[in-house]
Amino acid sequence: MWPAEEIFMNTKKLGTCMLLGGIGAAVAWYFTDPEKGERRRSSVARTAGRLLEKTRHEGMKTLRDSQNHLAGLAARIRSRVTVDEASDRVVEERIRSRMGRVVSAPRKIHVLCDHGAATLWGRVHIDEIHHLIRTVESTPGVKNIYDHLEIAEPEEATAAPANPVHEARRQTRLHWSPTRRLLVGAAGAGLALYGWRRKDNPGKATALLGAGMLLHSTMKHRMWATVALDETSPGFEIDKTIRINAPISDIYDFWVNPENYVEAFSHIAKVERLGENLYRWSMVGPASIPFGWEGKITKAVPNTLVEFKSLPGSGIGNFGSVRFDPNYDASTRVRIRMFYRPPAGILGRFVAELFGGGAETILDADLRRLKHLFESGKIVIRKPAFAEDEAESVKLATT
Template identity: 30%
Template sequence: METSATEQSRAYRGQSRQKRVNVGPGERKASMAGGAALALSGLWSIGRRNYLSGLAMIASGGMLLYRGQTGHCGMYEAMGVDTVHTQGSGLRIEKVVTIGLPPHQVYEFWRHLDNLPRFMKHLESVQVTGERTSHWKAVGPGGLSTEWDAEMMEDTPGQQISWHSVGSADIPNKGTVEFKEAPGNRGTEVRVSIDYYPPGGTAGRAAMKIAHGLNAQQLEEDLKRLKQILEVGEETTARRTA
């Protein structure tokens, strides 16, 4: 029993270390370079008896060096941001919720894609267009709307669904939702990871405004609504905010 507990503890610590890495390789290199430069500038300032500014620069440099060395950013963690698994200017948001129902039941609800607008606040509609394809419409600030087509990449009943946008999507994106049995027979642990690639330029202003509203807090609220619908059988009556 003690050996098993020790192994579980080690596995947990290993998972914790893995989850802490949320800064991409490019950012880590930039943090290391910027941190070293700040620290050297701080030492130079102290040498000139500018103690307060020097210490402040050293402290800031140390934080950047830590960020680059460990690949962990506390602000990113609080915001639910992960730039390790995205490319370019992409942004990853990830949230987890536990729902008191078996995995296959939660999966079945999500698999019927027209259910998604019931709990995802930014979605106006999702129309199934084929066995693995669908058409999505999202709304954002000021009533702005954007649309895209999506294709399902993986569909493992009761376990996982993955999708990505196809064609000339206003907001290129991809996502994965996993359904796992929660510890202690508490139901299903639903983990959602979504990567957005907000467009640039003036042509994509509407899409950019909508994309900026798709954040970790929004996803967390969406998953709370999903939990309420499945466990209580009631939908949140709050209207979408413009």
């Protein structure tokens, strides 16, 4: 080895040692600071304890899930190699339990079994008949099928509208079992390690693929929902609950009229009524940046529920519901469940939280302020203008 190369290698090693030493000194100073060191050490210890407990819990859940999968696999194998002597009632229950996965209205379909012969009658959507018949045919214990199903009319087959929050949660959640997460994560870690050790371009690609698989195995939501960059994504979920010592009717009257929000919510600058249940919102965002959107109250059940939704094309897409439940002590339990999509999706959320303007932080502060206003009697509730007009009309009609 030439002297110049040896000097370069020694200099590189010295620089690495100095960098590591500097990092070690900074970490040591951070945890041994006379004023804040003890609190920092305690915080790290608590975080490590919670992480270990969560790891233990997830490990036990994965173990139970694997045991259940193996037990189910063994049961399926036994059912294929042994003669199924289940009663007709048991076979009927098997069919009913499977129908709920392939048809939208399983209660409209009737099932009767007689010595393994399954008779089906009722009304079903035309697109679901094929899947239903195949499902019944594959049910253990079924020998023959007598099809007396009728085609449902389009308006009859249409299901009732689902709760928008529940539907958004179902679409965005990554419904992977613990066993599947473990297998995908282990495979990703193996690929990442293999690709990193190869040190060439194919190895780098393999390592990147493995790292992506490992990251995906830890995610609770689908990727398109996590980044929230377009209107097809519901955005980010918020679920908050607070108890307010006030009559449920007063709290409902406050929520059903968004014009009341300006008094209680610090981030709402102005709410302008455009029509019945239609409003234009003006909001002060992080770094005092103004935002605005138009939204409407989509459903209102007195003293029970208020649902809201922004109009298409809004700068901040949002929808959700506020539910009110009375407590035994005459107080009211208020639960807010919503999705919101800030500009630029996950990047906009990061910037907002960086400036202390995260949606959850703001909502927590606003709910505490709302609780204080109600319990101190300092809030003035305005009813919607259309409700006042309707009350005045009723009053004039009775005089």
